[in-house]
Amino acid sequence: MSTPCEEIRPELEALLGAMTEGRLDADGKRRLAAILRDHPDARQFYLDYCQMHALLQSAHGVLQGLALPSPSRRRRLTWGAAAAAVLLLSGGVILVREKVRLDVDVASVRGAAWVVRGGSRVPLSESREMREGDRIVTGPESRTQVRTRDGSHITLLEKTDLQVGTRFELKEGAIRCDITPQPRPLVIATPHAEAMILGTSFDLSVGWNETRLRMLSGRVRFATEGQSVEVGPGETASASAAGLVRWLPVCSLDFTKLKELPPQMETGFCPSDIHLTPQRKVVPAPERVLLTDRGLTFGKPPGAEHGLIEARWKEEIGDDLILEAEVAAGEKWGLGISVSGNSFEGYRVFYAAIAGYPNGVAIDTIQPGEHLVFARDTRAIAFDKDHTLRVERRGARIRAWVDGQVWIDTEVTHPLPEDRKRTFALCNFGAYPVVRSLRVWKAAP
The missing domain is CATH 2.60.120.1440 (Jelly Rolls)
Structure with missing residues (x-):
């Protein structure tokens, strides 16, 4: 069992003793909550204490002394729970009731x-x-x-x-x-x-x-x-x-309630005739990323040239990420979710409720002079219903979900530009989606 700091340990033991005996009043509950909120070592002690108490109860029933202990004995009883179990097994004077069934x-x-x-x-x-x-x-x-x-x-x-x-x-x-x-x-x-x-x-x-x-x-x-x-x-x-991973929140965006992109995001655009060439140039394009009461979508002014549009996170986040986007039902659409870089330098998981590439889900990257596809699942995605799209990168492993089901689970080791910013983005190359929300987490250190 972990040990809290000596400053709070006596008070914490007394509060926990009162809690397990059913004597903790409203003031005591508030004080216990404050200690657990402010002291991480106290939270661990609390969990260990409760787990020990639950294990004893599960194994031996509810332990009850012949009389309530006096205040001077409460600390001794708190630390004597294991000894009480031994006394029970050796035929001591502790009474045992039947295990309480959870209703x-x-x-x-x-x-x-x-x-x-x-x-x-x-x-x-x-x-x-x-x-x-x-x-x-x-x-x-x-x-x-x-x-x-x-x-x-x-x-x-x-x-x-x-x-x-x-x-x-x-x-x-x-x-x-x-x-x-x-x-x-x-x-x-x-x-x-x-x-x-x-x-x-x-x-x-x-x-x-x-x-x-x-x-x-x-x-x-x-x-x-x-x-x-x-x-x-x-x-x-x-x-x-493979182990246990804790993920920390980066952002939780409800695009249906936003009038403009958050300050941490920016736009980018490159015409389709040069986006795979060494001459490509990505320029800001706020007029191509639109926010409506239905969510975030993409578009182009009348007569403007076609190309790849993105809304990307400005800050360096890292390689290991989870992104989850809610896409609304409507017309046929396509949406790319980029990790470990923006849509022009990172790995893209492209979802498409359209005919033609990727016609389902694909993982790819676009570099000057090449378009590399690493994995595909060509099952059709229905465009007339809402979807939850999820992408996770952890090390070399990339996984893509549609509505809670894994469609692609693969490892990608193809190198990306070393000088890229390790961030994430949403992108579109035509057939505009409506993205209601976006949630992102990064792996804890």
């Missing part, structure tokens, strides 16, 4: 959903009360919300498999959680990691050999074998066989 019921069901219990599968509409170990399975285009006794809500999105109980297990799919403050961490396990939740809102998903966590508010301890990170508001994290 979970179904608040709402939209679409097809089932509960799997004892080897049988029953439509969820026929079984609203959940039992320990039940699995809730949702079908395509389904959304189901469960509610716990303390007022927490967990929403299962489509094609999700969640086992409920004192410990939740997300086997596949995605959930959105709004968890009320917990006296001890609520644990949600996946095949790749564990999330220890104290009271927060977040998204958790399992798929493509990894688990992803996205924080909306609060903090979560995200752990896998030999590694753990504390993930805060706006941050995201991923866990897989």
